[in-house]
Amino acid sequence: MRATDDIWILGISMTKFGKHPYLDTVDLAAEATLGALRDGGVSMADVGVIAAGCLMGAGLGIGQALQKQVGQTGVPVYNVANACATGATAIRTVVMALKAGEADIGLAVGVEKLAGAGLLAGASRKNDSSTWTPHGRYGAVAPVDGRIGTETMPGVFAQIGMEYGHRYGGTSFELFARISQKNHAHSTLNPLAAYTKEMSLEQIMNDVMIAYPNTRPMCSANCDGAAAAVLVTGERLASLSDDQRRRAVRISASVLTTDPWEPGCQVLPDVNTLTRNAARQAYETAGVGPEDLDLVELHDCFATAELVHYDNLMLCPEGGAVDFFESGAPFRDGSMPVNVSGGLESKGHPIAATGIANVWEVATHLRGEAGDRQIDGARVGLAHVIGLGSACGVHILERAG
Amino acid sequence: MTQSAAPTRVPLVDYLRLEPSPHLVAHECTNCGARFFDRRNACAACEGTDFVEAAVASEGTLRTFTIVSFAAPGIPVPFVAGVIDCDGTHVRGNIIGVPPDADHVHTGMRLRLATTSLGPDAEGTEAIGFGFTPIAESNDATDQTTEES
Numbered sequence: 001m002r003a004t005d006d007i008w009i010l011g012i013s014m015t016k017f018g019k020h021p022y023l024d025t026v027d028l029a030a031e032a033t034l035g036a037l038r039d040g041g042v043s044m045a046d047v048g049v050i051a052a053g054c055l056m057g058a059g060l061g062i063g064q065a066l067q068k069q070v071g072q073t074g075v076p077v078y079n080v081a082n083a084c085a086t087g088a089t090a091i092r093t094v095v096m097a098l099k100a101g102e103a104d105i106g107l108a109v110g111v112e113k114l115a116g117a118g119l120l121a122g123a124s125r126k127n128d129s130s131t132w133t134p135h136g137r138y139g140a141v142a143p144v145d146g147r148i149g150t151e152t153m154p155g156v157f158a159q160i161g162m163e164y165g166h167r168y169g170g171t172s173f174e175l176f177a178r179i180s181q182k183n184h185a186h187s188t189l190n191p192l193a194a195y196t197k198e199m200s201l202e203q204i205m206n207d208v209m210i211a212y213p214n215t216r217p218m219c220s221a222n223c224d225g226a227a228a229a230v231l232v233t234g235e236r237l238a239s240l241s242d243d244q245r246r247r248a249v250r251i252s253a254s255v256l257t258t259d260p261w262e263p264g265c266q267v268l269p270d271v272n273t274l275t276r277n278a279a280r281q282a283y284e285t286a287g288v289g290p291e292d293l294d295l296v297e298l299h300d301c302f303a304t305a306e307l308v309h310y311d312n313l314m315l316c317p318e319g320g321a322v323d324f325f326e327s328g329a330p331f332r333d334g335s336m337p338v339n340v341s342g343g344l345e346s347k348g349h350p351i352a353a354t355g356i357a358n359v360w361e362v363a364t365h366l367r368g369e370a371g372d373r374q375i376d377g378a379r380v381g382l383a384h385v386i387g388l389g390s391a392c393g394v395h396i397l398e399r400a401g
Numbered sequence: 402m403t404q405s406a407a408p409t410r411v412p413l414v415d416y417l418r419l420e421p422s423p424h425l426v427a428h429e430c431t432n433c434g435a436r437f438f439d440r441r442n443a444c445a446a447c448e449g450t451d452f453v454e455a456a457v458a459s460e461g462t463l464r465t466f467t468i469v470s471f472a473a474p475g476i477p478v479p480f481v482a483g484v485i486d487c488d489g490t491h492v493r494g495n496i497i498g499v500p501p502d503a504d505h506v507h508t509g510m511r512l513r514l515a516t517t518s519l520g521p522d523a524e525g526t527e528a529i530g531f532g533f534t535p536i537a538e539s540n541d542a543t544d545q546t547t548e549e550s
Contacts, residue, residue: 125473130523132411137439139415141528142519146476147413148530149493150469155482158467163484166464166508173503212468212503261446266437267493268465268484 011040088393161304187342
């Protein structure tokens with residue numbers, strides 16, 4: 001494939017993640033968008049297609065609301081929603097539009113305001129009704145959360161990590177806590193992270209238990225934030241300036257998968273098969289293997305999730321995730337740094353922004369612009385997100401030249 | 402106005418059957434054998450549209466669990482939620498009849514279906530739920546009805 005057939009990141013930006021009490025979702029989306037346009041040296045007048053996501057405001061039309069603040073040019077807007085993979089879905093949508101020749105520059109943006117939101121699923125259980133009357137596809141006479149397992153995300157992902165331990169052994173409360181300790185240590189170098197405090201193993205293990213083995217600092221942090229990316233076709237990029245071409249980052253693979261039928265997936269989401277499928281497709285498309293990656297940003301919505309994705313993304317042999325972690329590989333000074341941004345556990349997880357913010361993190365290292373946390377000489381990186389339901393986005397990025 | 406009939410019992414979900422003895426059932430695809438606890442318009446595995454009711458084994462092995470300490474208001478915590486492999490059919494349920502801590506719950510433990518009472522509604526109908534209780538590690542583990550607390 002010729003370089004001009006590829007899709008590239010021309011400009012990309014994320015806001016500080018954290019509490020933004022005086023900015024609404026449109027303000028945050030506008031800040032990220034203007035940052036990405038400035039970074040890419042283009043304006044809204046150059047953008048031919050927009051994909052935008054705000055999961056908690058999915059009915060709002062965030063894309064059009066954004067246009068009203070930064071430029072109403074009349075181009076098509078696709079408002080997308082795909083759970084925690086919403087941001088990656090926005091990028092994927094723009095990639096498809098550019099590959100199809102519908103436009104040569106497009107904008108993907110994701111934003112969320114979640115500071116102080118607490119539990120996001122299973123948090124609004126209805127009261128029992130006065131009579132036991134069957135409702136829904138299970139004919140349930142009362143809410144089942146807490147009565148037939150748990151619907152909370154910390155509980156669901158705790159089980160996903162514990163199931164890995166059941167299959168392959170080697171896991172423990174302490175092991176999962178040490179994964180979280182790594183990411184909190186990484187976050188100290190990321191000024192855009194919501195939380196940048198190092199935490200000791202004791203602090204993490206003795207913090208509030210949410211759903212064993214996930215304590216509070218082992219859960220992704222609800223916060224506010226936005227991220228945006230301006231993508232360009234290789235052909236259009238060739239006509240841009242030397243500086244724009246030098247800083248452009250190649251999207252070597254952009255993949256979105258859903259979960260194929262697996263016998264157990266109706267009772268516990270299977271986040272493994274679709275991630276493995278996405279990774280396999282992405283490596284094939286990009287023509288690179290896991291051994292070629294210089295850094296990985298993966299979806300550590302909980303410490304228990306990070307472990308299984310070492311395996312799903314094939315960063316280690318099948319069943320070898322515990323050994324991979326114990327080897328020191330995923331630490332920032334290891335052979336395969338994972339979540340040097342601090343990950344969702346400390347950087348934060350403003351849902352629809354996450355799948356663009358992790359691409360920003362990788363792209364910033366590939367450009368050599370990551371400052372104190374720069375992974376030296378990074379040439380190839382991978383960004384992964386998963387949204388329950390499920391949807392998985394994997395992007396492989398490569399440095400220009 | 403006066404109800405003379407004895408209070409009846411209803412299952413928490415329609416895939417729990419109370420008679421002749423409590424057990425779970427699944428919609429089984431007649432083409433490929435895939436099992437579903439909810440009703441399906443077509444089979445997610447093979448697109449077949451013909452299902453039969455199949456009884457799910459009432460004993461199984463704990464594949465995974467979590468101990469939920471933080472949940473929505475109204476849900477008593479802590480409680481143990483898990484997935485039980487019942488002869489190849491994965492079942493979601495609470496682990497009951499055992500202290501909710503990691504010293505007493507471990508993957509691989511053998512479990513048996515047990516019922517719980519959600520109590521009566523305004524008309525005196527009792528709802529019956531279910532959980533799984535250890536087989537070997539607790540002598541008083543039976544399928545007797547226990548009060549939800």
